[in-house]
Amino acid sequence: MFRxxxxxxxxxxxxxxxxxxxxxxxxxLSDTLYVSMQQHIGAPASPVVRPGDHVLKGQLIASSQxxxxxxxxxxxxxxxxxxxxxxxxxxxxxxxxxxxxEPDGLDEWGALxxxxxxxxxxxxxxxxxxxxxxxxxxxxxxxxxxxxxNLSLNSQIQTLIINGGECEPYLxxxxxxxxxxxxxIIQGILLMQHAVQAREVLVGIxxxxxxxxxxxxxxxxxxxVQVIPVPSQYPMGSEKQLxxxxxxxEIPAMSRAAASGIIVHNVATAYAAAEALYQGKPLVSxxxxxxxxxxxxxxxxxxxxxxxxxxxxxxxxxxxxKPARLIMGGPMMGIQLPDLNVPVIKxxxxxxxLTENEINHTNPGPCVRCGxxxxxxxxxxxxLEMAANIRSGELKKANELGLHxxxxxxxxxxxxxxxxxxxxxxxxxxxxxxxxxxxxQKMENTKVLAQRRERRLERQAKExxxxxxxxxxxxxxxxxxxxxxxxx
Amino acid sequence: MPVSSFPPNHGPHIHNSTGNTSILQNSSAHxxxxxxxxxxxxxxxxxxxFWAYGWPSxxxxxxxxxxxxxxxxxxxxxxxxxVSKHLKDGSALVTAWILALCLPPWAPWWLAIVGxxxxxxxxxxxxxxxxxxxxxxAMAARVMLLIAFPVEMTQWINPAPVLDNMPSALTxxxxxxxxxxxxxxxxxxxxxxxxxxxxxxxIKMQIEAGTPAHIATAVSSSANQPxxxxxxxxxxxxxxxxxxxxxxxLSLGGLFLLWRGIITWQAPVGLLLGIAIPxxxxxxxxxxxxxxxxFHLLNGATMLAAxxxxxxxxxxxxxxxxxxxxxxxxxxxxxxxxxxxxxxxGIAFAVMLMNSATPVIDRYIQPRIYGRSRxxxxxxxxxxxxxx
Ligand code: SF4
Ligand code: SF4
Numbered sequence: 001m002f003r004x005x006x007x008x009x010x011x012x013x014x015x016x017x018x019x020x021x022x023x024x025x026x027x028x029l030s031d032t033l034y035v036s037m038q039q040h041i042g043a044p045a046s047p048v049v050r051p052g053d054h055v056l057k058g059q060l061i062a063s064s065q066x067x068x069x070x071x072x073x074x075x076x077x078x079x080x081x082x083x084x085x086x087x088x089x090x091x092x093x094x095x096x097x098x099x100x101x102e103p104d105g106l107d108e109w110g111a112l113x114x115x116x117x118x119x120x121x122x123x124x125x126x127x128x129x130x131x132x133x134x135x136x137x138x139x140x141x142x143x144x145x146x147x148x149x150n151l152s153l154n155s156q157i158q159t160l161i162i163n164g165g166e167c168e169p170y171l172x173x174x175x176x177x178x179x180x181x182x183x184x185i186i187q188g189i190l191l192m193q194h195a196v197q198a199r200e201v202l203v204g205i206x207x208x209x210x211x212x213x214x215x216x217x218x219x220x221x222x223x224x225v226q227v228i229p230v231p232s233q234y235p236m237g238s239e240k241q242l243x244x245x246x247x248x249x250e251i252p253a254m255s256r257a258a259a260s261g262i263i264v265h266n267v268a269t270a271y272a273a274a275e276a277l278y279q280g281k282p283l284v285s286x287x288x289x290x291x292x293x294x295x296x297x298x299x300x301x302x303x304x305x306x307x308x309x310x311x312x313x314x315x316x317x318x319x320x321x322k323p324a325r326l327i328m329g330g331p332m333m334g335i336q337l338p339d340l341n342v343p344v345i346k347x348x349x350x351x352x353x354l355t356e357n358e359i360n361h362t363n364p365g366p367c368v369r370c371g372x373x374x375x376x377x378x379x380x381x382x383x384l385e386m387a388a389n390i391r392s393g394e395l396k397k398a399n400e401l402g403l404h405x406x407x408x409x410x411x412x413x414x415x416x417x418x419x420x421x422x423x424x425x426x427x428x429x430x431x432x433x434x435x436x437x438x439x440x441q442k443m444e445n446t447k448v449l450a451q452r453r454e455r456r457l458e459r460q461a462k463e464x465x466x467x468x469x470x471x472x473x474x475x476x477x478x479x480x481x482x483x484x485x486x487x488x
Numbered sequence: 489m490p491v492s493s494f495p496p497n498h499g500p501h502i503h504n505s506t507g508n509t510s511i512l513q514n515s516s517a518h519x520x521x522x523x524x525x526x527x528x529x530x531x532x533x534x535x536x537x538f539w540a541y542g543w544p545s546x547x548x549x550x551x552x553x554x555x556x557x558x559x560x561x562x563x564x565x566x567x568x569x570x571v572s573k574h575l576k577d578g579s580a581l582v583t584a585w586i587l588a589l590c591l592p593p594w595a596p597w598w599l600a601i602v603g604x605x606x607x608x609x610x611x612x613x614x615x616x617x618x619x620x621x622x623x624x625x626a627m628a629a630r631v632m633l634l635i636a637f638p639v640e641m642t643q644w645i646n647p648a649p650v651l652d653n654m655p656s657a658l659t660x661x662x663x664x665x666x667x668x669x670x671x672x673x674x675x676x677x678x679x680x681x682x683x684x685x686x687x688x689x690x691i692k693m694q695i696e697a698g699t700p701a702h703i704a705t706a707v708s709s710s711a712n713q714p715x716x717x718x719x720x721x722x723x724x725x726x727x728x729x730x731x732x733x734x735x736x737x738l739s740l741g742g743l744f745l746l747w748r749g750i751i752t753w754q755a756p757v758g759l760l761l762g763i764a765i766p767x768x769x770x771x772x773x774x775x776x777x778x779x780x781x782x783f784h785l786l787n788g789a790t791m792l793a794a795x796x797x798x799x800x801x802x803x804x805x806x807x808x809x810x811x812x813x814x815x816x817x818x819x820x821x822x823x824x825x826x827x828x829x830x831x832x833x834g835i836a837f838a839v840m841l842m843n844s845a846t847p848v849i850d851r852y853i854q855p856r857i858y859g860r861s862r863x864x865x866x867x868x869x870x871x872x873x874x875x876x
């Protein structure tokens with residue numbers, strides 16, 4: 001069969017060699033940890049500890065609430081100092097509830113109760129345990145993994161895809177993880193396969209990571225897991241593109257991959273699942289790439305969640321020049337940090353400090369219709385047309401052109417010779433449209449409420465009238481009766 | 489704990505122009521660098537023309553570039569835009585350069601100035617500046633000049649090396665700088681031997697007069713007119729516009745741009761096929777009426793248009809398929825005008841016609857969106873695991 005290949009894409013310089021030769025090191029505990037209640041997409045976790053409580057490492061400090069949420073555990077043993085609002089990396093940009101934890105230095109684990117044979121558990125039980133360990137999508141999306149697994153239990157799963165693409169420049173945390181801890185990753189992958197009852201498992205790794213590929217292939221031997229190199233091309237690690245590359249299947253617009261029998265998880269997520277079920281350890285630390293031209297010692301560190309980025313950067317490396325931009329995540333889709341006073345969370349794949357030379361300063365010029373953005377868009381969109389419509393305020397028209405299908409990968413902005421902030425415009429327009437939708441919804445709701453109230457009042461008035469009429473009638477009857485009596 | 493705001497500023501934080509170690513990626517990332525490379529690609533053919541047509545052609549080229557910069561600055565100032573910022577993009581220079589290559593090599597100075605005025609002021613800036621113009625400025629200016637000044641626009645010069653082998657060489661020497669200046673600035677009549685017809689018009693006339701095409705393209709028609717040969721014409725040794733002559737050097741420049749990823753192959757290939765296919769077919773059908781494909785590919789503005797005009801991003805469609813259609817259309821129309829129209833060369837007209845069709849092509853030729861059908865409907869969901 002003629003296989004559809006992934007369209008578009010760009011080839012940014014990887015800068016991987018800055019950090020991919022440095023093995024994972026353990027970052028020591030800070031004096032204070034700032035553990036965010038919102039380290040995932042969905043409702044924030046609700047605290048189950050109080051200031052002053054002593055907690056052990058791995059102890060639940062906040063439980064998930066609502067359908068889409070994830071619990072939070074203590075990254076080390078110590079005392080809860082406070083529960084207060086603090087800035088934490090979250091797309092909303094709003095301050096979130098943060099538990100401040102003072103480590104006691106013992107780093108003492110609570111009771112670890114791993115099941116004797118995780119593979120003997122029922123799929124539902126595996127999902128529950130993955131959820132209870134607070135595991136979320138570690139690639140940066142931070143969608144609660146258990147929810148994703150559960151959702152796909154309802155639709156039959158043919159293929160479990162494990163994303164080891166790591167197509168973002170600079171990042172090498174997944175690369176190191178696969179090189180150093182492949183065995184446990186494969187165990188986690190098999191667990192996930194068991195959890196969704198997938199018939200096949202494909203691991204996609206970009207071919208610029210030959211060591212990771214061979215380590216994973218070796219660990220996967222005899223397990224039925226297929227490790228497949230994929231071309232190094234941004235955004236190969238995007239869910240839809242990786243699925244297309246590995247299976248040739250295109251996920252229909254506006255539907256979830258699970259509906260087509262496919263589910264995608266990150267390698268680091270699989271690793272966390274293995275730790276949770278084989279060792280009983282919830283998610284309390286993650287591997288973070290520290291890189292960028294402005295840091296002296298780029299590298300990969302296993303960092304306790306809640307460590308302040310500033311502390312991490314200063315202890316682990318320091319700057320060799322003033323960074324022009326600080327980023328959490330990768331340079332293509334990560335978010336800019338106004339300062340380093342934010343904690344490391346479950347989705348922090350990297351902390352980058354880029355120099356003037358590494359970021360783009362050119363002011364946007366006019367669109368020369370060169371078509372580079374069209375060629376590079378992996379979704380087959382017309383970025384220049386959408387941008388022109390957004391600029392002239394025609395959000396609806398931009399939406400008709402496919403704004404909805406844009407995955408915000410940034411390839412178009414990256415390649416535009418006029419430095420037009422295309423992706424930024426799309427993010428803005430999507431936000432604006434969502435807000436309009438919400439406002440419409442609200443208006444609709446108020447209208448319904450008002451109508452109901454009106455009807456209620458009307459009904460009440462009628463009832464009152466009826467009552468009065470009845471009373472009047474009764475009174476009249478009484479009067480008549482009395483008159484009759486008097487007459488008699 | 490102070491609660492500072494946390495403005496989410498999403499990526500990408502890097503750009504094609506940043507942090508790349510490869511020169512290849514860096515150099516085409518911004519507009520000025522792009523334009524610079526287009527000029528680099530134009531250079532071999534242009535230098536060859538200076539050698540072939542002498543000082544007057546160089547002076548004319550210089551007038552084009554200078555006047556274009558002046559017009560552009562004037563207009564930018566008039567529209568209240570930053571002159572230094574916009575001049576730097578280099579687009580005016582490229583337009584002027586291409587226009588210069590389309591003029592007769594010894595054309596009078598005012599033709600160049602009127603030409604750049606038309607291209608920069610009328611076609612480009614009045615339409616809204618860079619990126620907004622509907623027509624290719626150089627081609628539109630060429631068409632307007634041809635209609636307004638048909639005599640001056642068809643004064644073709646025989647290139648020096650050819651002239652040397654002609655009987656007329658005895659009576660005419662190539663001018664030095666000072667007499668070159670006088671040729672350009674005082675409309676002094678050109679000596680008889682210096683001028684000759686282009687092959688396109690010469691052979692068209694011969695065929696119309698009844699000479700079979702295969703004979704017209706094989707022998708010389710007069711003492712001042714060399715015979716057509718694939719080799720000489722491909723190298724550029726024939727009379728014609730200032731810089732259209734050397735199919736070889738123009739293609740070299742074009743391939744350079746292709747290699748750098750500055751242009752895409754669809755429009756050039758479309759144009760070449762659009763000309764070659766009908767030429768081949770008609771030539772097969774009746775060789776005495778229609779010259780072969782090589783004749784049409786090597787003569788006139790074919791190569792200049794293929795590599796430097798139909799690749800103008802502003803006025804051609806944005807999608808790959810759209811560009812192929814655009815190129816094919818240009819080629820086909822150019823061939824039809826050359827063969828059946830009143831003008832021996834029709835590329836400029838063809839390009840203008842296709843320019844006006846660009847919005848339509850862009851409207852109907854769009855890439856298919858991932859997960860959707862061509863008509864925009866979501867694909868049907870199909871779960872292989874659920875079937876069994
Ligand atoms: S890449 Fe930039 S200049 Fe080129 S067509 Fe797209 S928006 Fe316009
Ligand atoms: S950001 Fe959106 S429009 Fe731009 S390349 Fe990515 S998917 Fe296409």
